[in-house]
Amino acid sequence: xxxxxxxxxxxxxxxxxxxxxxxxxxxxxxxxxxxxxxxxxxxxxxxxxxxxxxxxxxxxxxxxxxxxxxxxxxxxxxxxxxxxxxxxxxxxxxxxxxxxxxxxxxxxxxxxxx
Numbered sequence: 001x002x003x004x005x006x007x008x009x010x011x012x013x014x015x016x017x018x019x020x021x022x023x024x025x026x027x028x029x030x031x032x033x034x035x036x037x038x039x040x041x042x043x044x045x046x047x048x049x050x051x052x053x054x055x056x057x058x059x060x061x062x063x064x065x066x067x068x069x070x071x072x073x074x075x076x077x078x079x080x081x082x083x084x085x086x087x088x089x090x091x092x093x094x095x096x097x098x099x100x101x102x103x104x105x106x107x108x109x110x111x112x113x114x
Contacts, residue, residue: 001071002068002071002073005064005067005068005071006068008064009064009065009068012057012060012061012064013061015057016054016057016058016061019050019053019054019057020054023050023054
């Protein structure tokens, strides 16, 4: 069922892309190709039809997206993937109060003596 919803969403998305590309940004679009007013779908009706089709496809995509979230397959893992290694015995920390070793003196380069 989940795959069917995804395929339907993709088909609606491609149709929506095609419908939007048919439209013109300033309103002409498909209706500008009709020269006479005696067409079956007049100029005014064509814009209305394309606009309704655009909103319908957008609504269908939203509904399909919501339905697909409810039909998503659930994860089967019931346990955690993190493995916890419990220590078998408690270790005593070492003595870290030993004095630090003295750092060796920096070598003096030749010719920089004062």
